[in-house]
Amino acid sequence: MVVEDVSYHRHFRSVPIRFAIEELKFLRSIKDLRNFYNKLKIVVPRVIGTFETYYKAPPILHIEPTNVCNADCICCPVSRSTRPRGHMEFSLFQKIIDEASKIGVNSIFLFLHGEPMLHAKIIEMLRYIKMNGLSFHLTTNGIPFNEKKIRGILRSGVDNGDHVSFSIQGASEEVHDHIVGRKSYVKVVNNLHLFLELRRELNINGPIIETVHYIMPENQHETQKYLQNWTGIVDHVRLSGEISQSFSE
Numbered sequence: 001m002v003v004e005d006v007s008y009h010r011h012f013r014s015v016p017i018r019f020a021i022e023e024l025k026f027l028r029s030i031k032d033l034r035n036f037y038n039k040l041k042i043v044v045p046r047v048i049g050t051f052e053t054y055y056k057a058p059p060i061l062h063i064e065p066t067n068v069c070n071a072d073c074i075c076c077p078v079s080r081s082t083r084p085r086g087h088m089e090f091s092l093f094q095k096i097i098d099e100a101s102k103i104g105v106n107s108i109f110l111f112l113h114g115e116p117m118l119h120a121k122i123i124e125m126l127r128y129i130k131m132n133g134l135s136f137h138l139t140t141n142g143i144p145f146n147e148k149k150i151r152g153i154l155r156s157g158v159d160n161g162d163h164v165s166f167s168i169q170g171a172s173e174e175v176h177d178h179i180v181g182r183k184s185y186v187k188v189v190n191n192l193h194l195f196l197e198l199r200r201e202l203n204i205n206g207p208i209i210e211t212v213h214y215i216m217p218e219n220q221h222e223t224q225k226y227l228q229n230w231t232g233i234v235d236h237v238r239l240s241g242e243i244s245q246s247f248s249e
């Protein structure tokens with residue numbers, strides 16, 4: 001039996017309003033205001049369904065730096081995918097970013113079915129995105145981090161147009177580790193706190209740091225606790241419906 005989670009639907013309906021309110025606190029300069037406006041230009045047409053009318057080029061481009069992953073989430077098709085495994089060549093990545101910035105893409109989303117932080121050149125990739133005036137959204141399982149990598153991200157030219165999402169799948173260690181298929185909750189939470197601490201230390205206005213939680217039968221009983229755990233700690237707490245199954249075969 002699938003129990004309808006009322007809090008999820010309430011949360012989803014209020015996403016654009018929450019988005020605006022939560023991101024307003026990042027506005028400190030004209031550049032921040034421009035980033036905020038760029039995000040609204042993407043979010044509002046998505047919510048009201050007029051996306052295609054306004055955009056000649058896609059405002060967001062998804063790039064999968066790697067389809068290798070160090071987890072095996074029960075909700076994710078990564079382990080059953082028969083696509084050859086590999087890491088994207090940095091030269092190909094540069095070519096895509098060069099073209100994307102020319103045609104008017106705003107933002108690069110760095111995830112699909114793989115853990116982007118496993119790519120040896122991920123920090124260079126982020127730097128290249130920023131050098132080209134684009135923003136990024138990195139979603140990670142939060143495992144392959146250390147202080148050097150975190151400082152690398154924070155020094156890649158980030159601002160409040162950028163997002164880093166830590167995928168945390170339960171309010172408890174037991175539920176998270178069960179869903180992710182490996183013992184990782186404590187490491188992920190520690191890495192997230194270190195990320196927040198180093199951002200504070202460097203006094204950088206960005207990236208926006210959020211947790212993302214895919215609601216499923218195995219964790220829906222913990223959704224309220226999850227919101228309590230992370231609200232006020234990270235900049236956003238995002239509840240999501242399901243992981244994309246695109247290109248999963």
Ligand code: SF4
Binds near residue numbers: 070072078114115
């Ligand atoms: S959801 Fe993310 S972390 Fe989990 S197996 Fe899929 S790609 Fe890896």
